[in-house]
Amino acid sequence: MESERDWERLGNAYAEARKLADLTQVEVAERLGVSRTPIQAIERGKQSNGRPFTKVSSTMRAYARLVGWAEGSPEQILSGGDPDYTPQEALSQPSEPSGLPSAVDRELRSGKTLDHAVVHLGGADDEDDFRLVVVVKGAEGMTEEEIDRRFEQWRRMRRTIQALPGGPDAPQDS
Template identity: 45%
Template sequence: MDEKSRRLGSALQAAREGRRPRVRQPEVAEQMGVSRTTIQNIEAGKFTKVNQTVRDYAAFLGWPDGRAQQIFDGGAPPEAAPDAPAAGADDSLPLPPAVEYELRSGETLDTAVISLGPDEDDGHVIVVLQGRKGATPEEIARIAARYRKARRYLQGLAADTDEVAED
């Protein structure tokens, strides 16, 4: 453990603690699929290089690609509020960390906006179909087949909302 690791770990911890709503270590660990000890070790600076888990944690917190390495190499930690858009990304959306992490960690295969009613103010369901980065054509075909079934189900639920509202 050296000063660079401690510095980056502290910056990651500060970013996590500054999030609104606040995200606790166990929640981060669960959503990232790692142990709480892993998150504790990262925040304590108990690593020797910026590995994939550290990069994933930074992405989970909404940091742009390469930012963790920049801080590790001596760059200044982010000064903006954790929920503020990154520099040059003024059109960012305030997504929950878990959603942002999933969007960054996979490859978008398809999207859909399903209206919940005939009027614009009836609301929408937004679906983003994600697959593993570098998925094989067979894996993508399997995911697409499952999605077609789920999409028909979601569209059916949206069509049923008028009946539910009348009950």
């Protein structure tokens, strides 16, 4: 388990990388679709409530990508190493805009997709009807046991969703 010092070291690394990228905390927050508060907390190495972090969050992963770190760099820093950097060519290629709010887009890009459901809520004869889309994501680094436990919770919740008018479409392979 990481110590408070490890999280502070990670926070300092984020702040240094942000400054090297010539970004302010406000600009980072805007690009990640969050308020400035989580950015300040990450750079401080402590949650906004003053407690130490216990795991690398999806916001931390998005921040790492923003400053050009390769996947796994936050964990490397927590273990006493240095970040690996993504090749500049990869950073310069803009990702396709999804049309979704940036916070939703970030969440959809993080973690492992476990399942999904689409529930048509009205206009059964229309192709452009009203629908609810649920995407079930697992956190980075979840064990198979954790995934199984969370999937069981989702399975129970899915029954509630299936009871909505229209019911879900059949699951599709992702």
